[in-house]
Amino acid sequence: MSPIHYLEETTLISLLKNKDQRAFNYLYDNYAGALYGVIIRIVLSKTYADEVIQDVFVKIWNHVDTFDSTKGRLYTWMINIARNVAIDCIKSKGVQNEQKNQSLPNIVDDKEKHNFTIAEDVDFIGFKTVLNELKTDWKQLIEMAYFEGYTQQEIAVKLDIPLGTVKTRTRGALLELKRILKEYQ
Incomplete structure (x- = not known):
């Protein structure tokens, strides 16, 4: 299968709903950077951001049937998923415990790195x-x-x-x- 170089949003959504792997690859190639930017601003950790971006794309793939184009654009829907998954991540007990146990200089360095x-x-x-x-x-x-x-x-x-x-x-x-x-x- 050859890669897809450009898709209209409606075509992309249709292909995703039909579980077309090339459409998913197109989605990842064209939107992962923007979604990752939103995620890293929230979680402030590359490790967590890498996990969250994977979770986001799994959710998009598994729940694309719930997308309603009358309520907004695909990108806006994906941004909301990314934001919600990132917030869920930082509110999780494991992440909160790890942040409490992290030394103060590391917290300051992380915030400066991702400012x-x-x-x-x-x-x-x-x-x-x-x-x-x-x-x-x-x-x-x-x-x-x-x-x-x-x-x-x-x-x-x-x-x-x-x-x-x-x-x-x-x-x-x-x-x-x-x-x-x-x-x-």
Whole structure:
């Protein structure tokens, strides 16, 4: 079988739902880097990120039938899977225990090693331009929630604002992102 060089999203989804291995290879080749960028920002460990990326692609492969194109794009769906699996990883007892037992210099070194900016992680997919169109407080919420792995409750505490405000602003930001992304299509 020869490799696939370009697929429209609808074709890719159809092939994935039919369990076409070439489509899976195409998906991995074209999206693994972007998904890995999101994952590493959350888990802060190459070892965990490598495990999480595998889990993400297994979930995508096994659950592609649940993807609904009327609710959003394939990439957005995959990003949400990656984010959720990464958050589940760092909240797992094993990871939390290991982090508690890690010496302070190692924790500091890890955070410094992985202190990326949004520009470094997602600019290659053009998302920096989209994020820069958001109001500053909305942009901050999206970065914290989707690129740093904070929950809405954690964002409320960190920014010292009510949880309801975080939820309202996040909804507004996501609606605005949706509007902006439609302009780019």
